[in-house]
Amino acid sequence: MTDGTKRASAGGARFVMSGEKIMTTGEAVPVPPLAVKPREAARILGLSPQTLANWRTLGRGPRYRRVSPGTVVYAVSDLQKWLDGLDDRAHGGGA
Known part of the structure; x- marks a missing residue:
């Protein structure tokens, strides 16, 4: 076509x-997108973009990919895996 x-x-x-x-x-x-920029990833997770930036330097948080020297993206599937791996009891929730 x-x-x-x-x-x-x-x-x-x-x-x-x-x-x-x-x-x-x-x-x-x-x-749905396969990957999102840090601002959208932070919104999805309920965090500030600065928190995600800090976690990247500390080696914490969800997996991310650097697709070019100035561009970081988060695979939506990695955000879900990271959320699924959190222990609710460690954060005051769950039974």
């Missing part, structure tokens, strides 16, 4: 991929 969209079918359903949305039967569905 010349408009930048890709068409595919699977199991009888037709999909059109365009940019960051997948459309099925005329309905657009947002595709």
Whole structure:
């Protein structure tokens, strides 16, 4: 196609991929990002961006990746793994 969209079918359903949305039967569905910048990662975790920056220098917090000399990103799956690994009892919650 010349408009930048890709068409595919699977199991009888037709999909059109365009940019960051997948459309099925005329309905657009947002595709979640695979990685986010520190500001968005901090928002997801309920922390300040400065806390994440401090933790990076201390080797704490969720795993991150440096994709260029001035750019750090967090894989959304790593944020979830890090949250899942927290011990609620150590933070005053849980049974």
